[in-house]
Amino acid sequence: MLYLSKSKYCQVRQCPKLLWLAVNKPDAETMDAAREERFETGNEVGDLAMGIFGDFVEVTRKNGNKLDLPAMIEATKEEMARGTPVICEASFSYNGLYCAVDILKKEEDGWAIYEVKSSTRGDKAVYITDVAYQKYVLEHCGVNVVGTYTVVLNREYVFDGTLDTSKLFLITDVSHLLGPETAKIEENLRIAEAVLLSDTEPVIDLSDSCNEPYKCGFFGYCTRALPKPSVFDLYNLSFKKKLELYNAGRYRFEDLIGEPAIGSEKQIRQIEYAVSDKGTYIDKEGIRSFLSTLHYPLYFLDYESMQQVLPKFVGSKPNEQILFQYSLHYIEKEGGPLMHKEFLAESGSDPRRALAERLCEDIPEDACILVFNNSFEGPKTKRLAELFPDLSERLLRIAGNIEDLLVPFRKGWYYNRAMGSSFSIKSVLPAIFPDDPELDYHALDGVHNGSEAMTIFPKMQFMSPEERERTRHNLLEYCKLDTLAMVKVWEELVRVSR
Ligand code: SF4
Numbered sequence: 001m002l003y004l005s006k007s008k009y010c011q012v013r014q015c016p017k018l019l020w021l022a023v024n025k026p027d028a029e030t031m032d033a034a035r036e037e038r039f040e041t042g043n044e045v046g047d048l049a050m051g052i053f054g055d056f057v058e059v060t061r062k063n064g065n066k067l068d069l070p071a072m073i074e075a076t077k078e079e080m081a082r083g084t085p086v087i088c089e090a091s092f093s094y095n096g097l098y099c100a101v102d103i104l105k106k107e108e109d110g111w112a113i114y115e116v117k118s119s120t121r122g123d124k125a126v127y128i129t130d131v132a133y134q135k136y137v138l139e140h141c142g143v144n145v146v147g148t149y150t151v152v153l154n155r156e157y158v159f160d161g162t163l164d165t166s167k168l169f170l171i172t173d174v175s176h177l178l179g180p181e182t183a184k185i186e187e188n189l190r191i192a193e194a195v196l197l198s199d200t201e202p203v204i205d206l207s208d209s210c211n212e213p214y215k216c217g218f219f220g221y222c223t224r225a226l227p228k229p230s231v232f233d234l235y236n237l238s239f240k241k242k243l244e245l246y247n248a249g250r251y252r253f254e255d256l257i258g259e260p261a262i263g264s265e266k267q268i269r270q271i272e273y274a275v276s277d278k279g280t281y282i283d284k285e286g287i288r289s290f291l292s293t294l295h296y297p298l299y300f301l302d303y304e305s306m307q308q309v310l311p312k313f314v315g316s317k318p319n320e321q322i323l324f325q326y327s328l329h330y331i332e333k334e335g336g337p338l339m340h341k342e343f344l345a346e347s348g349s350d351p352r353r354a355l356a357e358r359l360c361e362d363i364p365e366d367a368c369i370l371v372f373n374n375s376f377e378g379p380k381t382k383r384l385a386e387l388f389p390d391l392s393e394r395l396l397r398i399a400g401n402i403e404d405l406l407v408p409f410r411k412g413w414y415y416n417r418a419m420g421s422s423f424s425i426k427s428v429l430p431a432i433f434p435d436d437p438e439l440d441y442h443a444l445d446g447v448h449n450g451s452e453a454m455t456i457f458p459k460m461q462f463m464s465p466e467e468r469e470r471t472r473h474n475l476l477e478y479c480k481l482d483t484l485a486m487v488k489v490w491e492e493l494v495r496v497s498r
Pocket of ligand 1: 014016017018021204205206207209210211216217218219220222
């Protein structure tokens with residue numbers, strides 16, 4: 001018999017092949033550390049939301065580590081018969097279709113479904129699919145569903161020391177959005193049954209579904225036979241346009257030469273340099289104009305942050321990025337030695353004040369501060385200024401003195417084929433210094449990217465002293481490499497500008 005949970009239903013709704021791969025080839029999915037972390041924090045949000053209507057009964061039952069679905073379904077029946085006003089994880093099964101409702105609330109003439117999500121937008125397409133499926137299952141179990149809602153985090157909520165769930169969560173009535181989704185359910189169930197009973201991977205080509213409602217984790221698997229690079233590696237082109245070119249058979253870079261949709265200088269250069277290795281493109285004038293905006297003392301700054309889905313520190317908001325670390329390489333005057341300073345907070349307490357104070361001490365007022373991609377460091381420094389009025393003047397001066405090392409790359413003044421379509425420091429660095437072991441992120445222990453840093457930092461408070469010390473060392477080394485990388489990139493720009 002078909003057995004389908006709501007998450008599997010959402011998969012088949014996105015793409016039948018996605019459901020088949022999730023069941024038969026789960027290891028082919030790519031999921032980064034930050035995404036796994038979001039799943040974990042989703043549970044924390046769900047637990048907190050259970051109390052939004054006051055007293056509740058949760059019917060989660062376990063058999064060892066696994067959910068005991070028959071026991072949950074039985075317990076739900078009992079609570080509903082008893083007239084329990086709020087039942088959490090209320091579970092239902094109809095003809096092999098299973099769902100657990102985050103919050104089932106008794107109304108005068110029936111029951112209302114509340115689906116809890118840890119994001120800040122309640123009407124996302126994937127949530128509508130999810131709620132429509134739940135309503136379908138409940139109605140086929142004989143439940144009179146009189147309301148359907150999503151519960152998400154209120155992005156404007158500011159934590160004042162006590163979590164006020166009546167203000168933290170926003171409830172959205174999605175009933176009027178369910179119609180078109182409900183109409184597709186039976187057809188999707190037929191497809192799901194065929195997919196789940198099949199030993200053969202469905203033959204389904206790439207489509208909009210690969211990117212909607214979210215980027216499919218099997219995209220790498222499904223494009224493994226394409227040449228590298230392919231149209232999907234092209235700089236700054238919408239997925240829709242890439243798909244059109246792919247469907248027209250124009251997925252090799254060689255096929256894209258002269259394509260009218262690819263008109264920007266950087267796209268044309270990316271294709272030209274990929275098709276035939278022309279070395280490095282350098283626009284000396286452009287690079288010189290950028291370098292002329294810099295002055296000594298020169299400070300290279302990089303922050304690390306963690307995302308707090310639920311705000312835990314006074315003044316913070318849901319899903320806010322909280323800074324906990326920085327690295328600073330600096331050169332006081334032309335020809336001077338390269339020096340280094342760093343800060344890493346203690347895990348488990350609010351890191352922001354200590355970090356802001358140290359930053360003000362570590363960076364002189366007249367410094368020129370280089371970051372790589374100022375869409376993060378600048379706004380985050382200004383956010384610190386907002387939080388700490390006594391440091392505000394100093395922090396705003398730091399934010400105002402920031403120059404962005406990404407500019408020469410984003411402008412297309414320095415390019416080689418190894419950069420592909422990305423100008424992040426992780427792409428630029430190995431493209432400029434392919435064989436330098438000192439600049440190899442893979443050679444680091446434990447922490448190799450920002451996602452890993454943001455995931456591991458909050459866990460440090462629960463580690464043994466030895467493990468904490470090792471992790472602390474790994475985080476410091478990682479962040480230090482980020483700013484050393486910036487120094488090397490700046491040196492290269494200076495070198496080629498001469
Ligand atoms: S990448 Fe696209 S085709 Fe492949 S499973 Fe995902 S949605 Fe389906």
